[in-house]
């Protein structure tokens with residue numbers, strides 16, 4: 080275990096490793112720091128190539144001491160969408176398909192790590208607000224670790240997430256407010272000592288699990304970073320995590336100084352990062368009346384706002400808002416043309432890339448990676464089937480009708 084200390088992401092104030100933490104005294108996320116010289120000794124391309132694929136192979140840059148709480152997290156594939164790329168006149172577009180993880184979303188990476196750490200610290204009960212996927216992942220890993228979990232979902236959380244979360248034995252509540260309002264209640268209970276608060280970025284280890292997306296990605300691309308990454312941004316854990324992870328990879332000598340441009344994609348109905356990016360602000364104001372079909376990115380206020388904005392700006396990327404129509408169109412197109420069912424958040428990212436391409440922010444010959452963060456099957460889809468009476472049915476008509 081190479082963790083040296085934790086550090087306030089705003090002030091740099093240091094915190095002791097080896098015990099549970101939430102936000103820093105300044106009310107900002109804590110970042111885990113490692114002895115990178117020690118990590119460098121064993122973390123070579125050759126040694127990594129011989130390890131079992133998946134998030135746990137990056138152990139020198141992970142915080143756990145001992146066995147992980149695991150449900151068999153695979154290395155997720157990078158799947159090209161050749162027909163979609165062709166239609167845009169681009170040489171390629173790649174999708175990192177995080178929908179293959181346990182519970183069907185990349186939240187598994189963060190929660191596997193957070194629950195592993197909570198178990199190590201002897202935590203008995205964890206609570207979290209969630210738009211759906213994080214709750215399912217916490218409930219699953221919590222069940223695996225023998226921990227009690229309490230999950231509070233905002234109204235309009237997809238029902239499949241609510242029922243899945245309950246299936247793992249979690250106590251699930253659907254509340255009449257937005258995710259940050261649910262989070263306030265979780266914070267209140269934590270302050271009263273009822274449970275540990277595992278909210279996005281209010282707990283430092285979910286980020287460490289999420290950063291492995293970036294590690295995996297560069298190894299899969301032959302130890303090269305892509306030119307651009309499009310990420311569906313809610314709380315921003317994955318974007319901030321990958322950005323941190325790239326620095327760590329450089330420090331241990333696995334990559335050079337080149338970085339991908341990071342594009343934070345949001346829906347027009349909830350785009351606090353885009354507004355702050357365009358206004359040149361360091362922090363983002365709360366987005367009122369947030370609404371989008373892409374519920375995973377329906378986050379009106381992110382505690383790591385300044386970290387998202389910093390990564391986007393330092394990388395030379397941008398924050399991009401896309402319409403609901405463009406999101407749904409992108410989901411449809413990828414399914415029909417390339418047989419790939421994106422989740423709506425993945426649709427947002429495809430729409431974001433199309434917009435960036437149209438505006439000349441990315442070139443058609445660049446290597447671009449889009450993150451599809453959940454399995455498209457977890458979301459309600461329009462029923463486009465037709466009713467059929469078998470008695471007297473003419474098979475020819477089945478081919479003719481559109």
Ligand SMILES: *Cc1c(COP(=O)(O)O)cnc(C)c1O
Nearest residue numbers: 212313314315316317375424452
């Ligand atoms: C949580 C979630 C997001 C947003 O991820 P962050 O790292 O918190 O910004 C995007 N898409 C899906 C499907 C999600 O579940």
